[in-house]
Amino acid sequence: MKTKAQKLAAAVLVTAAFTSVAAHVHAQPKPGISDDIVKIGLLLDMSGLYSDVTGRGSAAAAQMAIDDFGGKVLGKKIELVVVDHQNKADIAANKAREWFDQDHVDAILDVAASAPALAVLDVAKQKNKIVVFSGPGTERITNDLCTPVSVHYAYDTYALANTTARAMVERGGKTWFFLTADYAFGHTLQQSATAVVNEAGGRVLGAARHPLNTSDFASYLLQAQASKAQVVGLANAGGDTVNAIKAASEFGLTRNGNQKLAGLLLYINDIHAIGLKTAQGLVLTEAFYWDMNDATRAWSRRYFEKVKKMPNMSQAGVYSSVSHYLKAVQATGTDETAAVMKQMKATPINDFFAKNGRIREDGRMVHDMYLFEVKKPEESKYPWDYYKLLATVPGDQAFIPPSKSQCPLLKK
Numbered sequence: 001m002k003t004k005a006q007k008l009a010a011a012v013l014v015t016a017a018f019t020s021v022a023a024h025v026h027a028q029p030k031p032g033i034s035d036d037i038v039k040i041g042l043l044l045d046m047s048g049l050y051s052d053v054t055g056r057g058s059a060a061a062a063q064m065a066i067d068d069f070g071g072k073v074l075g076k077k078i079e080l081v082v083v084d085h086q087n088k089a090d091i092a093a094n095k096a097r098e099w100f101d102q103d104h105v106d107a108i109l110d111v112a113a114s115a116p117a118l119a120v121l122d123v124a125k126q127k128n129k130i131v132v133f134s135g136p137g138t139e140r141i142t143n144d145l146c147t148p149v150s151v152h153y154a155y156d157t158y159a160l161a162n163t164t165a166r167a168m169v170e171r172g173g174k175t176w177f178f179l180t181a182d183y184a185f186g187h188t189l190q191q192s193a194t195a196v197v198n199e200a201g202g203r204v205l206g207a208a209r210h211p212l213n214t215s216d217f218a219s220y221l222l223q224a225q226a227s228k229a230q231v232v233g234l235a236n237a238g239g240d241t242v243n244a245i246k247a248a249s250e251f252g253l254t255r256n257g258n259q260k261l262a263g264l265l266l267y268i269n270d271i272h273a274i275g276l277k278t279a280q281g282l283v284l285t286e287a288f289y290w291d292m293n294d295a296t297r298a299w300s301r302r303y304f305e306k307v308k309k310m311p312n313m314s315q316a317g318v319y320s321s322v323s324h325y326l327k328a329v330q331a332t333g334t335d336e337t338a339a340v341m342k343q344m345k346a347t348p349i350n351d352f353f354a355k356n357g358r359i360r361e362d363g364r365m366v367h368d369m370y371l372f373e374v375k376k377p378e379e380s381k382y383p384w385d386y387y388k389l390l391a392t393v394p395g396d397q398a399f400i401p402p403s404k405s406q407c408p409l410l411k412k
Contacts, residue, residue, distance in 0.1 A: 046084035049239030092116035114185035134317030154317030177229035
């Protein structure tokens, strides 16, 4: 017969076991939508030098995706929140932390510019929340800084350099000088392009780094001219690229034909701002062009009705990634991070943006990239008719191969 002490000990064990089971059950992700709403965040440049290539256009693309989904998923409202991070990493990180901790944001589906993106990437990893990037370029997102919760969707510095730099070297541009934006994106773009140039048999003669949002490129162009490099690679983006190309034209850098410009990240918005007279002949790489086929034209014309500009690859990527995320939530019946991300990686992407796209374990969305040449003014037949397709580069050739990646998720 049990003593009182034995009975008390048994009761304690039963209670402890029950508490352990209850805690385990509580720790498991619940099916359904947390807080009865799916909240998507965008951290964009709404007022600075990248506002034309992300900004209002990216926000409009995300809202189009939500509206096309019917505004609800699993019967729950989809809400979009947008904040201007002013191209400051601390603002972006603080807002992401606030969104995840207090405002019940389920996923951040773009962060414009590489430095803010890397700051938000770290927060998303800490909070175990999904973050998808179409605006920033740095390949570190899926290389040494890869995470199980992040996706790099539209393009990256490796694909841009691998496609454009290789094409320029093959066309005879063996010696290079870089004008490089002095922050994470510019550094990695120059580094990637340098590796491709060297691999293809070319040589880099030097580089000049300029601050973000530079208005006067005269001193940098003098250095480029003095180098006598055949190609001046622009490892910058947005307003900086536009200003550099305009200044190079005014400076007469390419007038005698001995030097050529290579825009390593050029958007259709940049070509529109520069004008075909100045931009003609530029070779560039994009993930998307509005006038490729019937599907790209149909979506882009709807977008144009809202924004009064044709979309670029980052803006089209935002629409595609938001749609892909919502489809994963619908398919899994939950907004829980691991389940949704697993579904996103398991599901091929087939839409106007990508055909047979897929998300690798490192988070890289692999899809075709396109090499274009900017048309001469007389070749353009209608508004925004700016590109000639030179080559389609399959995704497994454009993006960094797993064998070269530093991402530990690919080493399993």
